[in-house]
Amino acid sequence: MEIKIALAGNPNCGKTTLFNLLTGSNQFVGNWPGVTVEKKEGRLKSDKNVIITDLPGIYSLSPYTPEEVVARNYLIDERPDAILNIIDGTNLERNLYLTTQLAELGIPMICAVNMIDVVRKNGDTINTEQLSKRLGCAVCEISALKGTGIKETADLAVKTAQSGEKMIPQHSFCGCVEHALAHIEEAFLHDLPAEQQRWYAVKIFERDGKVLEKLNIPEDTLSHIENDIADCEKEMDDDAESIITNERYIYIAELIKECFKKKKKGGLTISDKIDRIITNRFLALPIFAVVMIIVYYISWTSVGTLLTDWTNDGLFGDGWHLFGNGSAQYEQAQDNFAAENIFTDEVKATVEQAVDADVIGAAEILDAIDGGAFADFDEAYGSYGEELAACGYDISGIVDPAVETMNDTIDPADYGVWVPGIPVLVETGLDNINCVEWLKRLIVDGIIGGVGAVLGFVPQMLVLFIFLAFLEACGYMARVAFVMDRIFRRFGLSGKSFIPMLIGSGCGVPGVMASRTIENERDRRMTIMTTTFIPCGAKMPIIALIAAALFHGAWWLAPSAYFIGVAAIIVSGIMLKKTKMFAGDPAPFVMELPAYHLPTFGNVMRSMWERGSSFIKKAGTIILLSSIFIWAGSSFGWTDGVFGFSTEMELANSILGKIGSAICWIFAPLGFGEPTAAVATIMGLVAKEEVVGVFGVLDFVAMTSLAGYSFLVFNLLCAPCFAAIGAIRREMNSAKWTWFAIGYQCCFAYAVSLMIYQFGLLFTGNVNVLGLIFALAVFAFIVYMLARPYRENVKLSKKKTLKV
Amino acid sequence: MATLRDAKIGETVTVKRLNGEGAVKRRLMDMGLTKGVDVTVRKVAPLGDPIEVTVRGYELSLRKADAEKIDV
Numbered sequence: 001m002e003i004k005i006a007l008a009g010n011p012n013c014g015k016t017t018l019f020n021l022l023t024g025s026n027q028f029v030g031n032w033p034g035v036t037v038e039k040k041e042g043r044l045k046s047d048k049n050v051i052i053t054d055l056p057g058i059y060s061l062s063p064y065t066p067e068e069v070v071a072r073n074y075l076i077d078e079r080p081d082a083i084l085n086i087i088d089g090t091n092l093e094r095n096l097y098l099t100t101q102l103a104e105l106g107i108p109m110i111c112a113v114n115m116i117d118v119v120r121k122n123g124d125t126i127n128t129e130q131l132s133k134r135l136g137c138a139v140c141e142i143s144a145l146k147g148t149g150i151k152e153t154a155d156l157a158v159k160t161a162q163s164g165e166k167m168i169p170q171h172s173f174c175g176c177v178e179h180a181l182a183h184i185e186e187a188f189l190h191d192l193p194a195e196q197q198r199w200y201a202v203k204i205f206e207r208d209g210k211v212l213e214k215l216n217i218p219e220d221t222l223s224h225i226e227n228d229i230a231d232c233e234k235e236m237d238d239d240a241e242s243i244i245t246n247e248r249y250i251y252i253a254e255l256i257k258e259c260f261k262k263k264k265k266g267g268l269t270i271s272d273k274i275d276r277i278i279t280n281r282f283l284a285l286p287i288f289a290v291v292m293i294i295v296y297y298i299s300w301t302s303v304g305t306l307l308t309d310w311t312n313d314g315l316f317g318d319g320w321h322l323f324g325n326g327s328a329q330y331e332q333a334q335d336n337f338a339a340e341n342i343f344t345d346e347v348k349a350t351v352e353q354a355v356d357a358d359v360i361g362a363a364e365i366l367d368a369i370d371g372g373a374f375a376d377f378d379e380a381y382g383s384y385g386e387e388l389a390a391c392g393y394d395i396s397g398i399v400d401p402a403v404e405t406m407n408d409t410i411d412p413a414d415y416g417v418w419v420p421g422i423p424v425l426v427e428t429g430l431d432n433i434n435c436v437e438w439l440k441r442l443i444v445d446g447i448i449g450g451v452g453a454v455l456g457f458v459p460q461m462l463v464l465f466i467f468l469a470f471l472e473a474c475g476y477m478a479r480v481a482f483v484m485d486r487i488f489r490r491f492g493l494s495g496k497s498f499i500p501m502l503i504g505s506g507c508g509v510p511g512v513m514a515s516r517t518i519e520n521e522r523d524r525r526m527t528i529m530t531t532t533f534i535p536c537g538a539k540m541p542i543i544a545l546i547a548a549a550l551f552h553g554a555w556w557l558a559p560s561a562y563f564i565g566v567a568a569i570i571v572s573g574i575m576l577k578k579t580k581m582f583a584g585d586p587a588p589f590v591m592e593l594p595a596y597h598l599p600t601f602g603n604v605m606r607s608m609w610e611r612g613s614s615f616i617k618k619a620g621t622i623i624l625l626s627s628i629f630i631w632a633g634s635s636f637g638w639t640d641g642v643f644g645f646s647t648e649m650e651l652a653n654s655i656l657g658k659i660g661s662a663i664c665w666i667f668a669p670l671g672f673g674e675p676t677a678a679v680a681t682i683m684g685l686v687a688k689e690e691v692v693g694v695f696g697v698l699d700f701v702a703m704t705s706l707a708g709y710s711f712l713v714f715n716l717l718c719a720p721c722f723a724a725i726g727a728i729r730r731e732m733n734s735a736k737w738t739w740f741a742i743g744y745q746c747c748f749a750y751a752v753s754l755m756i757y758q759f760g761l762l763f764t765g766n767v768n769v770l771g772l773i774f775a776l777a778v779f780a781f782i783v784y785m786l787a788r789p790y791r792e793n794v795k796l797s798k799k800k801t802l803k804v
Numbered sequence: 805m806a807t808l809r810d811a812k813i814g815e816t817v818t819v820k821r822l823n824g825e826g827a828v829k830r831r832l833m834d835m836g837l838t839k840g841v842d843v844t845v846r847k848v849a850p851l852g853d854p855i856e857v858t859v860r861g862y863e864l865s866l867r868k869a870d871a872e873k874i875d876v
Binding site: 059060062064091092093094097239241242245246249275279280281282284285478481482483484485486487489588589590591592593594595 | 822825826827828829830831832833834835836838839841847848849850851852853854856860861862863864865866867870
């Protein structure tokens, strides 16, 4: 028979470490239905029949936070065979508060006092025997970090579960409360099993909305009960909920006096000393900046980039040199060949002429030729070669055949052990079995390309997750919230939102994933929705392209994009927190600052792996499916009026192109109602840099710079790429919220671009009356939303009496 | 009536009463800020808010707006 044991305890009590010790690698990580709270289950290492559920870390069983609701619903509805309550021995008093509530559930329970090694080191003593007697359940001493007492605890928990000995709470409240509780039990709860009555009675006394809703008590009983509660409140001069909480802490204070002896000592603990520096008035912000720079630098510019380049260009590209041996020689050989056969005087002269004629991109090509590196040239030529040819400075006659000869004669395998990339291998394999062309392209471009798109993000993300796991586990993350709270809470965000946004400036996908460190669900959702407004690395090419094509390379374009991103976050934060979607739970910022401690290597790695694999699984499916869809949309189309597949499909004739021309009128008020712009925007969903690929520089010549800027802003703010959408879906854990996020982003982008274009027209003297009226209306609405007074939700902060 | 907000850094005060209702009050009480408990104000965040206090042997941070609801 299977046995279910629930792990319950405060946050930071070492629950996760214990869970890892008990279950080893037999874990399943998921989400609790409907909320963004993580659910972990695993089987006991020594007995596979025992399922252990790791409940979220909670302080109480109140109905106010999603974590607490999830935990108590599980305990009441699923009724596990036993609760293993973990108590942080260094913080006995507050930890026992949850224990008193768990005891009332009537589920067999044992307590494990964790961090007993630290308690002893501090010279304190806990009398677990006395504690056990007073609590009415077994109490054992463990150290999850050192691994002591784990096996005994596990055995005891299983034994308790098997015995089915119901927990009987030993504490009682003061006379009038007990009187009211007895009345409640008698009036309504006598049909329930005896051991469950206590918990329900206390909850009804507290007027717990969620329990009342569930029980559906008849009206006359309710008013009868209400009288009892009101009498009690009058006598104690406090509201029912506070009476109960107070009584619990009074009982705990008694327990502590009996069972806990603190060695009196002056001086500060190590944690205090660290905190004196880290949250110091003057040093806190500089230290924070340094930590952020280190995290950003290592995960984006050094280690992270190295790994990502290898995944994208090596594993899912042409291939790579094993351990990088021979790469330098290979490049040298290419450069030498290029200097002789590609960078000829004729090519140089043509490009120089193009530069003189101010052809866009010519300067980049010339720089690359002067630099002498073929790789740089290849990139510049790939981007701007066609524009050069179109303006009458064609160099492809020399360059293309020469490159072909070079690829034939210089083989990377001659310079070291060359490992071909997956697409190359698969393509060769498919060629050998004479696969049909469209199927081959589907597999190589659609599926493998899609898998590559998913995995391409993973290495950088894993590096980042190591940092996040470390910062969280050592206790610094809580200090980040403490230090940054003042700035961010005005926009409905948490102090911890800074990190996702910083990461988001590199790539929105890990940025969204980084929001997991925010405990409050409302802040987390808000962060997820706004993080992708920050221009990520892939949006840089769009900015560069527009700057080059329409603004003569103006320097201020990129900073203005960041400014718009930050402004979008602020404006959205202020507007959204007033909407119905976010009006839900008020968010008290009452947060524990846990003691600093060095996390174990295993825990950090496990946390990194859990997040990484959940991205691959959940977000990966969405990314893969949409890549295949976009591949099909751009490879199937009408060639000379006949529908079919073609590797040479012109984008304008493909299915996507047709969709683009069908919807492009939508963008007319924004100034770019052309099919190309619409298709480019759709392709931006695959990856933002694809916008550049669709939109050759020449397409901009017809555009005014105002329309170009409007196009840029729309693409910066609208729905992010599929990878980021996948990450949003993963973190929101709800289709409704994902659609809300994407819908909001698109509408917001539309509104901002509309205002930019229409007000821009006004200043340049080309007023479009209808458009202007529309833009003014949008502007007025946003100003109204910003200025509207904000009230915390009334529904939850005002207690109703039980009268119906 | 003095509130926790007015307490100076390093000062230890005793909680007399919690004002307000609902989720915020419950949360403050869940974290151990109940009638009669001693609270020591440790520091103020670099930007002036929130504050850090020691209560029941551990460190807790709360916003000044919430500290204002606690009479000491």
